[in-house]
Amino acid sequence: MSQTIGVITNNQHGVFQRDVITGITRVAAAQGYTCIVDSLAEEQPQPRPVSLKVADLAGLVVIANVMPDDFLQDVYRAGKPLVLVSHRVEDDMIPAVIPDNIEGMIRLVDYLVDDCQRNRIVFIQGDMHQNDGRQREKVFREQLLRHDLIMPEAFYLRGDFIPAVAAESLRSFLQAQHETFDAVAATDYLMAAAALEVLRAGGLRVPEDVCVVGFGDGELATQVGLTTIGVNVVELGQRAARQLLGQMNGLRMRGVTIISTEIIRRQTG
Amino acid sequence: MNRKKPKADRSQMKQHNHRLVLRYVFGGGANSRVMLADQTGLAKPTISDIVSSLLEEGFVRETGQGDSSPIGGKRPTLLEFVPDARQVIGIMVAHDRVDGVLTYLDGQVTARHYAPLNEVQGEGVITALIEVINSLIAQLDDTREQPYRPDSPLVCIGVGVPGVVDSVHGVVMSSPGLNWRDVVLSERLHDVYEVPVYVANNTELVARAQVAFGASDTETDSHLVTVLLNHGVEIGIVAGRHIYHHSSSAGYLPIRLGALPVALAAAFSHEHLRDQIQQLKHEYAASHLQPDYLTYLQLRSALIQNDALAKVLFEDLADTLAELFSWIIALHRPDHVALAGQISDLGERLLERVRAKLNDRLPSDVVNAVTLSLMEAGQWGASGAVAYALQQELGIFT
Numbered sequence: 001m002s003q004t005i006g007v008i009t010n011n012q013h014g015v016f017q018r019d020v021i022t023g024i025t026r027v028a029a030a031q032g033y034t035c036i037v038d039s040l041a042e043e044q045p046q047p048r049p050v051s052l053k054v055a056d057l058a059g060l061v062v063i064a065n066v067m068p069d070d071f072l073q074d075v076y077r078a079g080k081p082l083v084l085v086s087h088r089v090e091d092d093m094i095p096a097v098i099p100d101n102i103e104g105m106i107r108l109v110d111y112l113v114d115d116c117q118r119n120r121i122v123f124i125q126g127d128m129h130q131n132d133g134r135q136r137e138k139v140f141r142e143q144l145l146r147h148d149l150i151m152p153e154a155f156y157l158r159g160d161f162i163p164a165v166a167a168e169s170l171r172s173f174l175q176a177q178h179e180t181f182d183a184v185a186a187t188d189y190l191m192a193a194a195a196l197e198v199l200r201a202g203g204l205r206v207p208e209d210v211c212v213v214g215f216g217d218g219e220l221a222t223q224v225g226l227t228t229i230g231v232n233v234v235e236l237g238q239r240a241a242r243q244l245l246g247q248m249n250g251l252r253m254r255g256v257t258i259i260s261t262e263i264i265r266r267q268t269g
Numbered sequence: 270m271n272r273k274k275p276k277a278d279r280s281q282m283k284q285h286n287h288r289l290v291l292r293y294v295f296g297g298g299a300n301s302r303v304m305l306a307d308q309t310g311l312a313k314p315t316i317s318d319i320v321s322s323l324l325e326e327g328f329v330r331e332t333g334q335g336d337s338s339p340i341g342g343k344r345p346t347l348l349e350f351v352p353d354a355r356q357v358i359g360i361m362v363a364h365d366r367v368d369g370v371l372t373y374l375d376g377q378v379t380a381r382h383y384a385p386l387n388e389v390q391g392e393g394v395i396t397a398l399i400e401v402i403n404s405l406i407a408q409l410d411d412t413r414e415q416p417y418r419p420d421s422p423l424v425c426i427g428v429g430v431p432g433v434v435d436s437v438h439g440v441v442m443s444s445p446g447l448n449w450r451d452v453v454l455s456e457r458l459h460d461v462y463e464v465p466v467y468v469a470n471n472t473e474l475v476a477r478a479q480v481a482f483g484a485s486d487t488e489t490d491s492h493l494v495t496v497l498l499n500h501g502v503e504i505g506i507v508a509g510r511h512i513y514h515h516s517s518s519a520g521y522l523p524i525r526l527g528a529l530p531v532a533l534a535a536a537f538s539h540e541h542l543r544d545q546i547q548q549l550k551h552e553y554a555a556s557h558l559q560p561d562y563l564t565y566l567q568l569r570s571a572l573i574q575n576d577a578l579a580k581v582l583f584e585d586l587a588d589t590l591a592e593l594f595s596w597i598i599a600l601h602r603p604d605h606v607a608l609a610g611q612i613s614d615l616g617e618r619l620l621e622r623v624r625a626k627l628n629d630r631l632p633s634d635v636v637n638a639v640t641l642s643l644m645e646a647g648q649w650g651a652s653g654a655v656a657y658a659l660q661q662e663l664g665i666f667t
Contacts, residue, residue, distance in 0.1 A: 091385070091387050092384055092385050092387075095404060100381075142566050145566050145569050145570050145573070145614075146566075146569075146614065146616060148569075148573050148616070150570060150573060150574070239380065239408060242407050242408050243404065243407050243408075245407065246403065246404070246406065246407025247407075251403040251404075251406065251407055252399070252400050252403055253400050253403050253404040253407065254384045254397065254400040254401070254404070255367070255382055255383055255384025255385075255397075255400065255401055255404055256382065256383055256384070257380060257381065257382045257404060257408065258381045258382070258383070260378075260381070
């Protein structure tokens, strides 16, 4: 019987991925399991094939959308214990653990509108191929409607969860001299930090002229004083490991475990 | 049927007293053996035995010495409820998804899980329900340190379902949306998990959660009616903090919309909205509303943009709702009517219109005495199942 759990990720040194892996390892080790991480895209422009031999593993955790859904469905149908982190496949039959994007975005919008009295909010999108990116934008739009607010489509900027892309989009937006805005909401904190630099370079005061709020938390967010929606990413990994251990102990599962969020108030909003 | 009520036997009396004492410690009504004896009316040796049992089971802990009474005497040993002594699972089964929470005994949520039903019905819903419960069992907190470690940290399970439920026997008598009839749910789940399982109607549990977890002000809202619009029209009633156990479905009642009578539930359905858009589209050519799937948020969006057809649809919905509310208010005279379900996405303007229409139908003092509010059912249903299960199993959250 294998005592090894496999973890597949795109970059094990990324802040998010590192914390997820810490959570997985912590729970797995307490139950006598070791973790092997297959990090597919480190220092490479394209992901390489999976090197883990899935059949030899006790179970598998896959972080984000690093693997195609066909691969995930094959592993699941083969009966191998499998948990997804921050990713879901259609119909939600494969167990997944995700941050509560709905609660988080509702908190973010309510905070900007109710607490900061902002109603002209520029939104920086995530990677729209990822569940987190799609869902955060959907909930953002819906929650604005619950405040009877609709933003012009020009206020939705491409970010792809890549700070440089977000920064470039915001620079272009500022240069285009669109309608006035009084807040920027980014779908992750790294893009929010990049937006902060662009706004300040453009002579705008934060938060007096423009509030900036991100999603997720890390060292950089603390350094720049970013107000953000906090998710306990280590807990995300711990919950995923528990789901996996449950399957390894014979529990049949389906659906999504959701991790709560909180607003962390700092200087930018 | 004339059933003779059996006398409580010794074990039932013991269980009753045990729950009574735990309820007082849980609610903060008494924090020492002396106070418990005063408050419950039970003899001091009985209190002493029950507290010893609760300490042994881990539900209560001693926290030090209190002050002596003004006339002196021995200082009492203070007692405190232990919320994380066990955990409980609460589930809400809707027509399209199963939502679950894992909580401590005070209702603090430690894990949340959901699964869409993907249009399965009948036995497939039970399979999905079990797989959601399994997912929460995997998250049971078994690492906490405490003097007493129970065989299982899970104390009980509560399940809410739409439809007609015999809560006493845990039987779902009829739930058309799930294609369930006479499903002996409590027994089936007990066979799997070997803990007590309590089953009730969803709307009843939403109402219970409002009372247990403070969404409703129980000082002023002693008579609360919750109306849940979610593929049906279900009504839950709380009177004087007591849940009325026969929550009803009013969805089949005929109402008159235009010339034709339709079932009440149909008046709030997406199909009805679609039909209305198709019928009226030519009169409102400038409208951007599409007859295919229309959510209440999309309707709200159109209202914000002054879409005339959206205004017609909105007013029809509000007026139908006012008709339903007027009967509820006239018959029950509630302090508070809470509207739950996705229709709450229409926001406060919906309640403003409903209140205006109520004033056309009822005396203004009757209408003014009622608080109207909106709530999202999903977040409360599973919590209500927790409160119900704990009330049944431990006597807390009454």
